[in-house]
Amino acid sequence: MNIVYLNNQFIPSNEAKISPMDRGFLFGEGIYEVIPSYEGKFIGLQVHLNRLYNGLESLGISSPLSNEKWIELCQELIARNEGENLAVYLHVTRGDSPTRNHAYPTNTTPTVFAFTFDIPAQPVPEKQNATVYNVSSQQDLRWKRCQIKSTSLLGNVMHFQHSINEGNKETILFNDQNQLTEASASNVFIVKNNTIMTPPLDNQILPGVTRHIVLALLKEHSKFTIEERAISYDEVLNADEVWLTSSTKEIAPVIKIDDNIIASGKVGDVWLEAQTLFSQYKYQY
Known part of the structure; x- marks a missing residue:
């Protein structure tokens, strides 16, 4: 039986009860985080907690636990x-x-509610073993405060379901100017001519922890040019490589968007270098 945490108690999951008058239930008024761990070692734990605090502050909710208590939990x-x-x-x-x-x-x-769930084994930095993604694309129809990791995820869920309905694994989103924002449950990077690009942080995208770590590692340990800038739909389709990043995917190569094959349709060399760096240094964050 899974053990969960609810309001100062560790209890079996089937004993956890939350009031229907909870504003999280009635309004989706809450903040969440998903923090990966492998063999008891966390990735980006403090970065995740800092984002939790920022989200709570944006909703005018005081953090119910100290930083030390969150880590202990x-x-x-x-x-x-x-x-x-x-x-x-x-x-x-x-x-x-x-x-x-x-x-x-x-x-x-x-x-305060918390639980654990199984995640796949760590991605291996080998082209032949990479989990590749075919994705859909849509106009981004979510709300205008996507920088908040809100529990109100209906817009993301509907975009994600679109990809499932089309037999794909994710949906990449573009704003009304046909510029890349993110995916329904991931950040997005592209590679062109040894330049690695991702949209800049603003209200259209979540400040992903894996995105943060990938950028830091590439800037410190690689010779690639790194750009955070607006990226057009055409630039995405004509990229040499496209990646998704998230806490459970790490860096995932995209080989097809809708009916469009990305470059050769194979996992790229830049992905291999980036995932190798991430696998080597990720526990430092």
Whole structure:
């Protein structure tokens, strides 16, 4: 039985109960994080927690735990669930309110819920063993504050389901100017002529932790030119390589978008170098 954490208690998952008057349930009013670990070692733990704090601040919710207590909670969940490859899911809402009202209540206690789930083994930096992605594309129809890692994920879910309906694994999104934003559950990079590009951080995309680590590693350890700038639809389709990045995918090569094959349709050499760097240094973050 999975052991979860709910409001200061570690309990079996089937005993966890949250009020239907919780504002997370009624309004999707909460923040979450997914933090990967392999053999008990976390990747980007503090970066994830910093993003959690930023999200809570944007909603006017005080962090219910100190930084030390968050780290202890993550470590305790991993220990109690005894998995080799586990992600910790952290979920904080504004809490239970006696009445349903759009205005923020002033007297609620945040609800803290956390659990673990299995994740795939670490990606191996070998072309022949890479998990490749065929993806769909759509106009980005989500809300205008995508930099907040909100539990209100309906827009992302609908875009993701579009890819499933088309027999693909993800949907890459473009704004109304036909510029790349991100994917429904990933950030996106492209490679052209030894330049690695990704959209700049703004309200259209989530500041991904894997994105952050990849950029830091490439800037420090590679000779590639790195650009954070607006990227057009045509640039994506004509790229030498396209990647998805996320905490559970790490760096995933895209070989087809809709009916368009990316370059040769094979995993690229730049991906191999980037994933090799990530595999070597990721525990430093």
